[in-house]
Amino acid sequence: MTKAVLDVRNLAISLSDGAVRVPAVEGVDFTINRGEVFGLVGESGCGKSLCALALAGLLKAPMAVSGGQILLEGRDLAPLPPREMRRLRGDKVSMIFQEPMTALNPLMTVGDQIGEMFVLHRGLTPRAARLKAIEALEQVQVSSPERRINAYPHQLSGGMRQRVMIAIALACDPALLIADEPTTALDVTIQAEIVELVLELCRAKGTAVMMISHDLGLVARVCNRVAVMYAGQIVEQRSAEEIFTAPAHPYTRGLINALPRLGRRLERGQERLTEIGGVVPAIRDFPQGCRFAPRCTRATAECRAAPVAMTDLNEGGRVRCLHHV
Amino acid sequence: MLNVLLRRLFQAALTVLVVVTLVFVLFSVIPGTYASSLQADKRDVSAEVLERIEAELGLNDPLPQRFGRYMAGLAQGDLGVSYATKRPVADMLSGRVWASFRLACAAILFAVCIGLPLGFFAAMRRGSWLDTATMTLAVSGLSIPAFWAGLVLMYVFSLKLHWLPTFGYGSGGLKHLILPAITLGIAPMALLARTTRAAVLETLNSDFIRTARSKGMSERRLVLRHLARNAFVLVLTTIGLQFGSMLGGSVVIEKLFAWPGVGSLLIDSVGLRDIPAVQGAILVIVLFFLLINTLVDLAYLVVDPRIRYR
Numbered sequence: 001m002t003k004a005v006l007d008v009r010n011l012a013i014s015l016s017d018g019a020v021r022v023p024a025v026e027g028v029d030f031t032i033n034r035g036e037v038f039g040l041v042g043e044s045g046c047g048k049s050l051c052a053l054a055l056a057g058l059l060k061a062p063m064a065v066s067g068g069q070i071l072l073e074g075r076d077l078a079p080l081p082p083r084e085m086r087r088l089r090g091d092k093v094s095m096i097f098q099e100p101m102t103a104l105n106p107l108m109t110v111g112d113q114i115g116e117m118f119v120l121h122r123g124l125t126p127r128a129a130r131l132k133a134i135e136a137l138e139q140v141q142v143s144s145p146e147r148r149i150n151a152y153p154h155q156l157s158g159g160m161r162q163r164v165m166i167a168i169a170l171a172c173d174p175a176l177l178i179a180d181e182p183t184t185a186l187d188v189t190i191q192a193e194i195v196e197l198v199l200e201l202c203r204a205k206g207t208a209v210m211m212i213s214h215d216l217g218l219v220a221r222v223c224n225r226v227a228v229m230y231a232g233q234i235v236e237q238r239s240a241e242e243i244f245t246a247p248a249h250p251y252t253r254g255l256i257n258a259l260p261r262l263g264r265r266l267e268r269g270q271e272r273l274t275e276i277g278g279v280v281p282a283i284r285d286f287p288q289g290c291r292f293a294p295r296c297t298r299a300t301a302e303c304r305a306a307p308v309a310m311t312d313l314n315e316g317g318r319v320r321c322l323h324h325v
Numbered sequence: 326m327l328n329v330l331l332r333r334l335f336q337a338a339l340t341v342l343v344v345v346t347l348v349f350v351l352f353s354v355i356p357g358t359y360a361s362s363l364q365a366d367k368r369d370v371s372a373e374v375l376e377r378i379e380a381e382l383g384l385n386d387p388l389p390q391r392f393g394r395y396m397a398g399l400a401q402g403d404l405g406v407s408y409a410t411k412r413p414v415a416d417m418l419s420g421r422v423w424a425s426f427r428l429a430c431a432a433i434l435f436a437v438c439i440g441l442p443l444g445f446f447a448a449m450r451r452g453s454w455l456d457t458a459t460m461t462l463a464v465s466g467l468s469i470p471a472f473w474a475g476l477v478l479m480y481v482f483s484l485k486l487h488w489l490p491t492f493g494y495g496s497g498g499l500k501h502l503i504l505p506a507i508t509l510g511i512a513p514m515a516l517l518a519r520t521t522r523a524a525v526l527e528t529l530n531s532d533f534i535r536t537a538r539s540k541g542m543s544e545r546r547l548v549l550r551h552l553a554r555n556a557f558v559l560v561l562t563t564i565g566l567q568f569g570s571m572l573g574g575s576v577v578i579e580k581l582f583a584w585p586g587v588g589s590l591l592i593d594s595v596g597l598r599d600i601p602a603v604q605g606a607i608l609v610i611v612l613f614f615l616l617i618n619t620l621v622d623l624a625y626l627v628v629d630p631r632i633r634y635r
Contacts, residue, residue: 056539
C-alpha cells in the first residue's frame with residue numbers, strides 16, 4: 001500500500017453559471033500521508049472548504065470539479081460511479097463541519113445518527129448498531145453514553161454535539177478525516193478540548209487528518225505540514241514549524257504578522273493591530289499574474305505579467321512567489 | 326399535557342364567546358329581521374301578521390335582553406329554536422355536521438395526496454419542466470374562484486362525460502362526494518404544493534442533509550430518513566390550518582353542489598335572518614377549526630422532539 005492516504009494533483013474547481021465557467025480553485029497539489037495531520041489555512045472564501053467538499057465528492061451545483069485528480073489510497077475518485085463513491089464516503093473519508101448546532105438531524109436521536117454509520121458501512125442491524133453507537137459515544141468522552149444515546153441534538157450543548165459529530169465521523173475508522181473549521185463555532189474554552197480529542201482519536205485509529213482552518217495558531221500547533229491558500233490557489237506549503245518561524249510567501253508573512261500578540265503594539269508603538277492592506281479579489285476578477293500582487297509590497301511588473309508557478313524551496317517545502325524571502 | 330388541554334379549552338371557550346357576541350351584534354346592526362325577510366320573499370303577509378311574528382319571537386326586545394336570553398340557553402347547551410323551521414337548531418345541525426365533515430375530510434385528503442407529492446417532486450427536480458408545470462398549476466389553483474372550478478368540473482364530468490352526478494347528496498355514497506371534494510380541495514392543494522416545495526428546498530439546503538450525504542447513504546435513504554420528516558414538520562401547520570378552515574370555506578361549494586351541510590344551512594339562514602340557526606352553524610364551524618388546531622398541536626408533540634409543552 002502507498003504511503004499517501006490522499007494525493008491531490010492539480011485540482012481545479014469551477015463555478016458553472018450557464019455558459020460561463022469561473023475557476024474558483026486552481027492548481028491545488030498536496031499529499032497527506034498515513035496518520036499525518038495536515039493543515040489547510042486561508043481566509044473565508046479562499047476555496048479551502050470547496051477543496052474539502054470536493055475530496056468527499058460533496059460539491060453541489062453550480063460548483064464542480066473541473067480538472068485534476070484526487071487519489072484516495074492510490075485510487076482515482078473521478079471515474080468512480082456514485083454508488084462506489086458513497087461506499088467510500090463515511091467509511092474511508094469522513095467529515096466534520098463547522099456548525100455543530102445545525103449539522104445533526106433535529107428529529108433523530110444521536111444514537112440513531114451514530115448507529116446509522118454501522119448500518120450503512122458495516123451491515124449491522126439497528127440493534128447491534130446501537131451498541132456500537134454507545135461505544136462510539138464513550139470514545140468521544142461523553143458521560144453516561146447509554147443514556148445520552150436517546151437524546152435529541154437540541155438537548156445537547158454545542159461541544160457535546162460536536163463530540164457526536166466526531167463519533168459519527170470516526171465510527172468506521174476512516175483513513176482520512178476532513179475537519180472543516182471544527183471549532184470555529186464553539187466556545188473558546190472547549191475549542192482546545194475538542195481539537196485534542198480529534199487528534200487523540202485519530203492517532204489511535206491511524207486516521208490522517210486534514211484540518212481546515214483560518215486559525216493559523218491552531219494549525220501551527222497541531223499540524224505536521226501546512227498549506228496556505230489564497231484566492232483559490234495554494235501559495236505556500238511547508239512544515240508547520242517553518243511556516244511560523246520563516247514564512248516564505250509575503251501573504252503568509254502578512255498573516256503571521258497580523259496575529260494579535262499581547263503587548264506587541266506597545267512594543268512597536270502601534271495604535272492599531274497589523275493588517276494586510278487591500279481586499280481579497282472577487283472570484284470573477286482574479287488578477288492575471290500573481291493573485292496576491294495587488295496587495296503585495298514586493299510586487300514587480302514581472303509578478304503581474306503572468307501566473308506564478310510553485311517553486312521548491314531549498315530548505316524544503318514549496319512557494320508560489322517570484323520574490324520570496 | 327393535561328395543563329395544555331385545559332388551557333386550550335379555556336381559550337376555545339373565550340373564542341366561542343367572542344364569535345357568538347360578534348355575530349349577534351352584527352345581525353342587529355344589519356337591516357332586516359326574520360319577519361321582514363318573509364315580506365321580501367314576496368309572500369303575501371299582512372302587517373298584523375308580521376307584528377305578531379315579531380312579538381312572538383321577541384324580536385322587538387332590546388338587544389341586551391335578546392342576547393342574554395340566547396346566552397343563557399347556550400350556557401345550558403341549548404342552541405335555540407330556528408325561527409324558520411320551528412325545530413331545535415341542534416336537530417337541524419346534527420345530520421348536516423356529518424355531511425360537512427365528510428366533505429372536509431375528502432377535500433383535505435385530495436389536497437394532501439396531490440399537493441404533497443407535487444411539491445416534493447417539484448423541489449427534487451427544481452428548474453425542470455415538472456417544477457415549472459407544478460408551480461403554474463399551483464398559482465392557477467390559488468387564483469381560480471372555487472365556484473367557477475366547480476361549475477367547470479360539473480360541466481365536464483357530469484354533463485358531458487356522465488361519469489358523476491351533478492349535485493346533491495345522493496344516498497351518502499362516494500359518487501356524490503367526489504366533485505364537491507375536489508372543488509373544495511383545489512386551493513388547499515395548490516397552497517400545499519407550494520409550501521411543500523419550499524419546505525423541501527429549505528431542508529435540502531440544511532447542514533444536516535450535507536452531514537447525511539457525507540455519511541455515504543443512498544439518495545433513497547437520505548430522502549426517507551432525513552429529508553421527508555423534517556420537511557413534513559414544516560408543512561404540518563399548513564395542512565392543519567387548511568383543514569380547520571375547510572368548513573367555513575365550504576359554504577359556497579355546498580350551496581353550489583346542493584350539499585346538505587352546515588354551509589348551505591348557514592347561507593339559507595342568513596337570508597332568512599334566522600339568527601339561532603346562523604349562530605348554530607357558525608358555532609360548528611368555529612369549534613371544528615379550534616378542534617383541528619388543537620389536534621395539529623398535539624401532532625407536533627409526536628413528530629417533533631424539540632417541542633415539549635410545559
